[in-house]
Amino acid sequence: MAFDAATAHVEIGNDYPEIREGVQAVCSRFPTSYWRELDKKDAFPDEFVAAMTEAGYLAALIPEEYGGSGLPLRAGAVILEEIHASGGDAYACHAQMYMMNIILRHGTQAQKDRYLPIIASGELRYQAFGVTEPTTGSDTLKLKTRAVRDGDHYVVNGQKIWTSRALQSDLMTLLVRTTPVDQVQKRTDGLSVLLVDLKQAVGNGLTIKPIDTMVNHHTNEMFYDNLRVPVENLIGEEGKGFRYILDGMNAERILAAAEGLGDARYFIERARKYACEREVFGRPIGANQGVQFPIAKAYAEWKAADMLNRAATALFETGEPCGEDANIAKLMASEAAWNAAEAAMQTFGGFAAASEYDIERKWRSARLARIAPISYNLILAYVGQHVLGMPKSY
Numbered sequence: 096m097a098f099d100a101a102t103a104h105v106e107i108g109n110d111y112p113e114i115r116e117g118v119q120a121v122c123s124r125f126p127t128s129y130w131r132e133l134d135k136k137d138a139f140p141d142e143f144v145a146a147m148t149e150a151g152y153l154a155a156l157i158p159e160e161y162g163g164s165g166l167p168l169r170a171g172a173v174i175l176e177e178i179h180a181s182g183g184d185a186y187a188c189h190a191q192m193y194m195m196n197i198i199l200r201h202g203t204q205a206q207k208d209r210y211l212p213i214i215a216s217g218e219l220r221y222q223a224f225g226v227t228e229p230t231t232g233s234d235t236l237k238l239k240t241r242a243v244r245d246g247d248h249y250v251v252n253g254q255k256i257w258t259s260r261a262l263q264s265d266l267m268t269l270l271v272r273t274t275p276v277d278q279v280q281k282r283t284d285g286l287s288v289l290l291v292d293l294k295q296a297v298g299n300g301l302t303i304k305p306i307d308t309m310v311n312h313h314t315n316e317m318f319y320d321n322l323r324v325p326v327e328n329l330i331g332e333e334g335k336g337f338r339y340i341l342d343g344m345n346a347e348r349i350l351a352a353a354e355g356l357g358d359a360r361y362f363i364e365r366a367r368k369y370a371c372e373r374e375v376f377g378r379p380i381g382a383n384q385g386v387q388f389p390i391a392k393a394y395a396e397w398k399a400a401d402m403l404n405r406a407a408t409a410l411f412e413t414g415e416p417c418g419e420d421a422n423i424a425k426l427m428a429s430e431a432a433w434n435a436a437e438a439a440m441q442t443f444g445g446f447a448a449a450s451e452y453d454i455e456r457k458w459r460s461a462r463l464a465r466i467a468p469i470s471y472n473l474i475l476a477y478v479g480q481h482v483l484g485m486p487k488s489y
């Protein structure tokens with residue numbers, strides 16, 4: 096039987112076939128022409144986010160008592176994978192899945208009661224995550240944005256870069272330094288997580304400057320100039336914020352891997368079909384091994400990465416340490432997606448360059464996934480240093 100991206104997932108136990116079908120049904124209302132037009136105009140997929148919210152998929156990981164479905168991380172991974180396999184892009188709505196654990200695991204009861212029900216209903220958009228800074232990049236522990244306590248507020252000063260969806264969100268997770276690095280015993284101490292009400296902050300200490308990028312991603316530079324954030328918006332304990340962010344990172348790796356797996360499915364199916372249909376020199380181009388083998392190899396890589404991500408998710412869900420598995424799954428899934436993107440690009444020949452074929456748009460986005468949210472090298476550094484015990488580069 097030929098590969099079909101719509102059903103290309105090996106069912107091990109219950110792999111949420113009803114969720115896959117439901118997400119596919121929503122996505123079918125947003126064909127690739129919808130994403131292509133947004134890409135041209137650099138516009139935000141408001142209608143898509145509204146449809147996914149209405150169908151309940153963006154609240155999948157929020158516990159039932161707060162209005163969500165209370166499903167495990169695997170369900171979130173399946174939702175994001177299906178969006179990407181359809182030719183769409185989950186960038187506009189994935190961050191709240193990544194960040195949910197931070198509020199759930201470390202937020203106060205008052206914060207959960209205040210935010211979770213309105214995030215679940217879609218009334219409050221929680222899609223912005225401010226960690227990366229222009230001068231320190233991947234060296235997160237050196238970040239310079241400072242928050243200083245002043246009565247019942249923190250006063251925030253500094254600069255972030257690449258804070259995506261800040262203009263389309265109501266609430267943001269912000270990582271700041273509350274104790275200077277030279278006053279802490281460990282560099283991981285002294286960082287704190289604040290929830291920032293973006294609508295209130297803009298014009299009152301926060302300036303947002305959009306960055307023009309190679310993908311339609313709505314990402315920004317953020318300038319903090321005496322922004323006052325109520326102390327009640329601190330997550331967990333002051334100074335322990337880096338641990339809370341790390342807690343969320345394994346979930347982020349697994350969900351980002353799922354998006355890569357969806358992209359790989361999209362490219363493999365498009366390339367396979369085109370290779371069977373396009374005839375040059377009197378036969379389908381897919382009969383030539385130079386065309387066929389890169390697609391077959393991409394399929395093998397997709398399948399291996401899919402297994403890795405399922406293993407990482409199973410560990411995550413049982414509460415076992417899963418840093419190694421989640422990082423390697425993210426690495427292999429984004430490589431599988433990129434190799435599939437390259438195979439599709441080559442298979443379509445000149446037509447790959449025409450936007451109406453929907454290859455180049457997804458190709459750009461698959462390339463970016465090797466850099467953000469975590470770069471290829473930094474995952475290899477994690478494996479080399481933390482798993483294999485080799486000397487540190489940072």
Ligand SMILES: Cc1cc2nc3c(=O)[nH]c(=O)nc-3n(C[C@H](O)[C@H](O)[C@H](O)COP(=O)(O)OP(=O)(O)OC[C@H]3O[C@@H](n4cnc5c(N)ncnc54)[C@H](O)[C@@H]3O)c2cc1C
Pocket residue numbers: 223224225226227231232233234256257258259260308312314463466467468469470471472473476488489
């Ligand atoms: C479109 C987009 C959206 C983003 N959205 C967000 C967001 O919402 N929130 C947020 O906080 N951040 C976001 N980011 C930031 C993203 O996470 C970073 O760009 C990424 O982590 C890499 O950091 P950097 O760009 O500063 O690269 P740098 O840290 O400057 O690194 C540059 C290169 O050097 C390599 N390198 C650095 N140190 C080492 C080392 N020790 N060993 C080997 N190689 C090394 C890196 O792998 C990389 O290839 C986004 C980025 C983009 C492009």
